[in-house]
Structure formats: C-alpha cells, structure tokens
Amino acid sequence: MKAYVIEQFGEPSVFKAVDLPQPGLPPGHVLIRVAATSVNPVDFKIREGAVKGISPDFPAVLHGDVAGVIEAVGEGVDTFKLDDEVYACAGGIKGLGGALAEFMLADAALVARKPLSLSMRQAAALPLVSITAWEGLIDRAKVGAGQNVLVYGATGGVGHIGIQLAKWAGAKVFATASSEEKMAITRELGADVAINYRKQTVEEYVAEYTGGKGFDVVFDTVGNDNLQTAFKAAALNGTVVSTVSLSTQDLSLLHVKGLTLHLVFMLIPMLHEIGRAHHGEILFKLAQLVDKGKVRPLLDSKSFSFSEVAEAHYHAESGQAIGKVTLEQ
Numbered sequence: 001m002k003a004y005v006i007e008q009f010g011e012p013s014v015f016k017a018v019d020l021p022q023p024g025l026p027p028g029h030v031l032i033r034v035a036a037t038s039v040n041p042v043d044f045k046i047r048e049g050a051v052k053g054i055s056p057d058f059p060a061v062l063h064g065d066v067a068g069v070i071e072a073v074g075e076g077v078d079t080f081k082l083d084d085e086v087y088a089c090a091g092g093i094k095g096l097g098g099a100l101a102e103f104m105l106a107d108a109a110l111v112a113r114k115p116l117s118l119s120m121r122q123a124a125a126l127p128l129v130s131i132t133a134w135e136g137l138i139d140r141a142k143v144g145a146g147q148n149v150l151v152y153g154a155t156g157g158v159g160h161i162g163i164q165l166a167k168w169a170g171a172k173v174f175a176t177a178s179s180e181e182k183m184a185i186t187r188e189l190g191a192d193v194a195i196n197y198r199k200q201t202v203e204e205y206v207a208e209y210t211g212g213k214g215f216d217v218v219f220d221t222v223g224n225d226n227l228q229t230a231f232k233a234a235a236l237n238g239t240v241v242s243t244v245s246l247s248t249q250d251l252s253l254l255h256v257k258g259l260t261l262h263l264v265f266m267l268i269p270m271l272h273e274i275g276r277a278h279h280g281e282i283l284f285k286l287a288q289l290v291d292k293g294k295v296r297p298l299l300d301s302k303s304f305s306f307s308e309v310a311e312a313h314y315h316a317e318s319g320q321a322i323g324k325v326t327l328e329q
C-alpha cells in the first residue's frame with residue numbers, strides 16, 4: 001500500500017511517500033480504507049522528536065485521526081461490516097500504525113460509524129479532539145446545567161469541541177480567543193460570552209462575568225504556564241481540567257481555593273490497551289450529537305491532500321490555522 005512515513009525526526013520535509021506491506025488483520029480489528037485524516041499537535045510533536053517515548057518505530061506512519069470505509073473485518077468483530085463508513089482515533093503512536101496510508105489497521109473497540117451528515121474530511125477532524133474534550137468535561141468535570149464553564153483555546157481543536165459539549169451539557173459557556181475574528185467564531189459555536197484574553201486580564205474577566213467569584217469549571221487546553229491563569233479563573237471549590245501539564249507548577253492556589261485538577265491524556269487506551277471501548281462509545285454518542293446539529297467540526301480554510309502532508313504540518317504548526325487542518329486522499 002502507498003503510505004507517507006518518517007524515517008527520522010525533523011522538519012515536515014522528512015515525510016516520504018513509500019510502498020509498505022498492507023497490515024495483517026488480527027482478531028478484534030478492522031482494516032480501514034483511509035479517506036481522510038487530520039493533524040493534531042501530537043502528530044507534529046512526534047514528527048519533530050519532542051515525544052520520543054510515544055513515537056512509533058521507523059518507518060513510522062503517523063496520524064491518529066481517520067475517516068474511511070471498512071475494507072476487511074477481523075475474527076470476532078460483529079459491530080462492523082464491509083463498506084461501513086467509520087471514524088476513529090486509532091494509531092500513529094508507539095506500537096500502532098497511523099492514518100497516513102491507503103489502509104489503517106484499527107482495534108474495532110476504538111472505531112464508530114461516522115456521522116451521516118459529515119463528509120470524510122469533516123469526520124476526520126473530530127476523533128482525537130472530541131474524545132479529549134469529552135473525557136475532560138463530561139467524564140471528569142461532569143459539567144451540567146447551571147454551571148459557568150470557561151474554555152481556554154476556544155477556537156483550537158480541543159477547545160471548539162469543548163464549547164459545544166459544555167453547551168450541550170447545559171452550561172453557560174465563556175470562551176477565550178486572541179482576535180475579534182476568533183471571538184465571533186466562538187459565538188457561532190455556541191459560546192455565550194467571548195473573551196479576548198489579550199485585552200483583558202484574568203482578574204478583569206473574572207470580575208466582569210462572575211462578580212469576582214470565578215468559574216465553576218475551567219477547561220484549559222493551553223496548559224503549562226496558563227495553568228496559573230486557569231487556577232486564578234476558577235471559583236472556590238471549582239474544577240480545572242487541562243490537556244497539557246508537562247511543566248513544574250506551584251499548586252498553592254489549588255490548595256487555598258480548594259480546587260480539583262484533572263489532567264486528561266487520551267492516548268492512554270491506545271498506548272496501554274485499557275479502556276478502548278470507551279473511546280468507541282464516545283465517538284458513537286458524538287456522531288448522534290453531530291447528526292442532531294449539536295456539534296460540528298471547525299475546519300481551517302486551507303485543505304490538503306495526503307501528498308501535501310508536509311505543507312499541512314507546516315501550516316498546522318505555524319499557529320495561523322483556525323480550527324482543524326485536514327487531509328484527504
């Protein structure tokens with residue numbers, strides 16, 4: 001099969017088109033004929049060698065997100081049949097082949113039928129970021145009606161789904177962004193209030209929108225040093241959920257405000273082979289929400305083909321993209 005691989009870490013130009021043997025089909029797995037994929041920060045962190053502990057062996061087929069059609073069904077799988085249109089986040093990390101190929105092998109537990117109302121390109125934008133937002137806001141923070149939820153990085157991959165899931169769960173949603181254009185997008189996605197974090201300090205927007213009390217739940221998709229800002233934004237006994245905490249932080253504010261901090265790491269089921277069925281379930285429920293018009297993917301205005309994977313990575317890493325960068329065969 002045709003595949004785009006890396007044989008060394010480096011700039012996006014390290015991607016090479018090669019022929020690889022088609023993966024075998026172990027029990028419990030499906031073979032997906034790949035139609036589309038999307039770029040997530042973890043893909044370019046793997047490519048540049050920043051997270052070697054979770055990188056696949058060379059030649060490495062990257063990208064977890066996939067949308068495509070079932071090409072073959074392994075022994076013991078009765079949830080899918082040939083030609084089903086599916087989506088998943090199912091590989092591109094240590095031990096698991098990725099989506100930048102003609103075919104991707106996937107544990108059937110990680111896969112779900114794709115939303116009927118979306119194209120393959122749109123569906124491929126959703127899995128990794130939606131599972132992350134779901135684990136953070138629904139599973140961990142248990143966001144519900146009457147809560148105030150603040151989302152940092154609200155037009156980013158995880159943040160734009162975070163806005164929509166929190167809204168669906170009944171919360172009042174506040175979304176941070178760095179420009180008027182991005183603030184308008186957060187409102188279109190359902191945010192009740194858009195906040196320009198470059199124009200207002202955390203003390204100012206906590207005072208303006210919560211009377212100084214803080215937000216019940218803060219979803220921090222920026223993480224690291226932004227965590228201190230997230231701790232300041234949270235209400236007494238509130239909850240902070242983050243997707244990035246690869247840094248040393250002072251936890252004093254957590255203590256004096258009685259906060260609960262959750263860190264989500266959505267690669268765990270793939271890396272450690274535990275809890276994979278939950279990811280399939282999340283994608284099953286998400287597809288229903290998408291088809292009911294409750295959740296939609298935000299795609300960057302530039303779209304790429306698989307042969308333009310280097311350009312797609314340059315663009316995704318540039319910080320210029322708004323929403324997800326997607327690739328179609």
Ligand SMILES: NC(=O)c1ccc[n+]([C@@H]2O[C@H](COP(=O)([O-])OP(=O)(O)OC[C@H]3O[C@@H](n4cnc5c(N)ncnc54)[C@H](OP(=O)(O)O)[C@@H]3O)[C@@H](O)[C@H]2O)c1
Pocket residue numbers: 040041042128129132152153154155156157158159176177178179182197221222226242243244264265266267323
């Ligand atoms: N642990 C996990 O399981 C997991 C899963 C998914 C993602 N992640 C990580 O989570 C992070 C976000 O992922 P993503 O896919 O959403 O990335 P993304 O699409 O690049 O979005 C990041 C967002 O952060 C905003 N931002 C950047 N600096 C900011 C700051 N100082 N304050 C507030 N907002 C800021 C940007 O918007 P503005 O232009 O408006 O600033 C951008 O929209 C990445 O580091 C990724 O690796 C972790």
